[in-house]
Amino acid sequence: MFLNQDRIGATVSQSRYVIGHQQPDTDTVCSALAYARLKQKQEIDAVPARAGELNPETQFVLERWNAESPPLLNDATDEQLILVDHNEYSQTVAGARNANIVEIVDHHRIGDVETSNPILFRNEPVGSTATILTQLFADADETISAQTAGLLLSGLLSDTVVLRSPTTTERDRVVAKQLADTAGVDYEKYGKELLRHKSKIGEKTPREMILSDFKEFEFGPAEVGIGQIETVEPDVVLDQQDAVLAAMDDVATERDYAVFLLLVTDLLEEDSTALVAGTETATVETGLDTSFSNQEAFLPGVMSRKKQVVPPLEDAFN
Structure with a gap:
């Protein structure tokens, strides 16, 4: 109601x-x-x-x-x-x-x-x-x-x-x-x-940040969560990366996600840093043609979750 x-x-x-x-x-x-x-x-x-x-x-x-x-x-x-x-x-x-x-x-x-x-x-x-x-x-x-x-x-x-x-x-x-x-x-x-105003992260906790623009997908048998933070100040997020990754790990465990992927998108440079949690990191690497180091990867030119991330991940998981 x-x-x-x-x-x-x-x-x-x-x-x-x-x-x-x-x-x-x-x-x-x-x-x-x-x-x-x-x-x-x-x-x-x-x-x-x-x-x-x-x-x-x-x-x-x-x-x-x-x-x-x-x-x-x-x-x-x-x-x-x-x-x-x-x-x-x-x-x-x-x-x-x-x-x-x-x-x-x-x-x-x-x-x-x-x-x-x-x-x-x-x-x-x-x-x-x-x-x-x-x-x-x-x-x-x-x-x-x-x-x-x-x-x-x-x-x-x-x-x-x-x-x-x-x-x-x-x-x-x-x-x-x-x-x-x-x-x-x-x-x-x-x-x-x-x-x-899109860039305002304010006093949000890491959990609030990662879930503020978040969508859940079913890729074959896998449940995948993909969040995105669009900002002109990506360091505000990346400077607290350990806490952000811990929050992502918690959500992935609570919701039984195979993967929780977070895009921290720099609106000025027009690229993204990807953070990943879950058990299927290798599948994400295949889909996005990248490699993660300490759960982080740089995605040059990537700004769109819908066009540049969801389709290749769906293919990789199916």
Whole structure:
């Protein structure tokens, strides 16, 4: 159920909850907000929701565009769900396996979510879910407000690292300019603001850091966790590497992961340092064509978990 019942109203059982993945990032939260707004324009009872706590960048975005945070959904059992920015059960809100999933909009690999009936499944190889949603507004001939454009632009710039990620497509660049015009901002200048907030690690414990942007995958018989810390100050993480690795070891043991891989991504240098825990380090070395020394490896030019890490690891484990 929702923690904040006051914002749900009396028609909760009829609502469709638009929700992103666990450990929500800016694209997943802003996509939930924007798509719920589109559904409401189409007179569909849709409510945005989130499956976890907000990170500092997303908090900044919501304050910047004067938007309320979607309420937290603790358990989706027996609810109607529209999934955005993911389509794997390991990443869904609790109870999703016992919910009625009625729609999916995503830009990641096709996962394992199954439905009893045909649904609208929009999946495209672009840099963000926000890019797809901008097209869905156009397809529905619905106007995007300046506030909604700001939210969508935030999700797009965040997921593509201000159009610098290898996942960025020409469509993302075109849409970013369109959304920036509607929102009334310079997307490059605004993107630099996002990078500063994305980099905020604050007073997080090592465990909080490694799980702040985290996804779980099933690669054949193996359960694999992959976290990512995107920062302009990677030394803040790497200087406490022993504590970070200890936290990774604990999580891998608790959750029975074959591997816990953490990418510490330097947003300025556009590369990553990988830290690894678990029993299948050799498989990760094969998949990423690297070698680990003291559980650490340098990955030049690697910025995207989705495009540069998940596919080769999936191949290596299968």
